Amino acid sequence: MTERVARLIREMPKGENHIHIEGSIPARTALRLGKRNGVALPFDSEAGMKEFIAKNVVDLNSFMKCDRLVNSVCLNEQDYYEVVYDLGEDAKRQNIVYQELHLDYPLNEERGIPIDVVMKGYEAGRQAVLKDFGVEIVFIAGIDRSLPPEQCSAFVRNLEPYLDMVDAVGMDCEEQGYPCVLHKEAYEIAGKMGLFKTAHAGEDDGCQNIWDAIDILGCQRVDHGVRAIDDPALVRELADRKILLAMCTRSNNMTRLFPTPADHSIKPLMDAGVLCSISSDDPPYVGDLLWEYEGVVENLGFGEDKLIELARNSLAYSIKGQHHLPAFDDWVKAWKAEQN
Numbered sequence: 001m002t003e004r005v006a007r008l009i010r011e012m013p014k015g016e017n018h019i020h021i022e023g024s025i026p027a028r029t030a031l032r033l034g035k036r037n038g039v040a041l042p043f044d045s046e047a048g049m050k051e052f053i054a055k056n057v058v059d060l061n062s063f064m065k066c067d068r069l070v071n072s073v074c075l076n077e078q079d080y081y082e083v084v085y086d087l088g089e090d091a092k093r094q095n096i097v098y099q100e101l102h103l104d105y106p107l108n109e110e111r112g113i114p115i116d117v118v119m120k121g122y123e124a125g126r127q128a129v130l131k132d133f134g135v136e137i138v139f140i141a142g143i144d145r146s147l148p149p150e151q152c153s154a155f156v157r158n159l160e161p162y163l164d165m166v167d168a169v170g171m172d173c174e175e176q177g178y179p180c181v182l183h184k185e186a187y188e189i190a191g192k193m194g195l196f197k198t199a200h201a202g203e204d205d206g207c208q209n210i211w212d213a214i215d216i217l218g219c220q221r222v223d224h225g226v227r228a229i230d231d232p233a234l235v236r237e238l239a240d241r242k243i244l245l246a247m248c249t250r251s252n253n254m255t256r257l258f259p260t261p262a263d264h265s266i267k268p269l270m271d272a273g274v275l276c277s278i279s280s281d282d283p284p285y286v287g288d289l290l291w292e293y294e295g296v297v298e299n300l301g302f303g304e305d306k307l308i309e310l311a312r313n314s315l316a317y318s319i320k321g322q323h324h325l326p327a328f329d330d331w332v333k334a335w336k337a338e339q340n
């Protein structure tokens, strides 16, 4: 990679549309909270965490097991606050100006943590990150698709007191065996509450789940959606309807969705006119957003213009609108002028 491309990746203002708080607890934070709360982890250093992940994560299901394990260090409001605050610090370092964070409360609920504890901690973290680092955070409340539909509908209803901090609903966790359509009611409720709708679909399951996400759940965005490439009619539909695929190529490589990283579908999908952005998904497992951008250069041969397109999409198709675009476009103008 040229020094200029490396600098573009570092310095370009970026949005991140797809990152899960519970899967993103930085190693330093997990170790500190584990110690403070007396929660034993199977590693005691950042390198140990990396080694543990490399040994144990081979696909989406084994990833979810690890995700649940590390998240168990969070018990109190202060813990949830610190996780978001530390993520904000990492975002600032990478020149991320806008970040859409999935808050997967059900992963905390299954350990008996009340919703108010989690939401108050996250919201205080969000406000502190804006104040101290200038990073705008938007929350997507994530449905755990592996739970019974009635429980997922109840989760969405229970978001009512938090509508000033939650802007969207999403759906994640294990995909195989849990089709989108199971949660039609939860999405209907979310729609009535005025929430933006997105869902993980076509990650480690097929195109039907993507069709169902956009046609039955009414999703305005799809997370991952990498399998769309298998259905030309779906590719056309996504392109025509300007539905953003919030992709995470390194994460997909970790869970081994393609034979090799060079086979990732983001390139042919973008070539076919599908809007894509890239995100880290779960940085301690996968690497941060800078690493994600470096990945599409190294594995797929993306050049400056494609990198700028990805970053622009992250801000142009954001849940909150296009308010970061003017500053982004000015930055790109200055960057291009520098070359001439």
Ligand code: ADE
Residues within 6 Å of the ligand: 020, 023, 060, 067, 172, 173, 174, 200, 203, 251, 281, 282
């Ligand atoms: N939760 C965190 N990361 C996820 C992913 N890649 N797919 C589904 N659920 C997730």
Ligand code: ZN
Residues within 6 Å of the ligand: 018, 019, 020, 172, 200, 223, 281
């Ligand atoms: Zn995800």
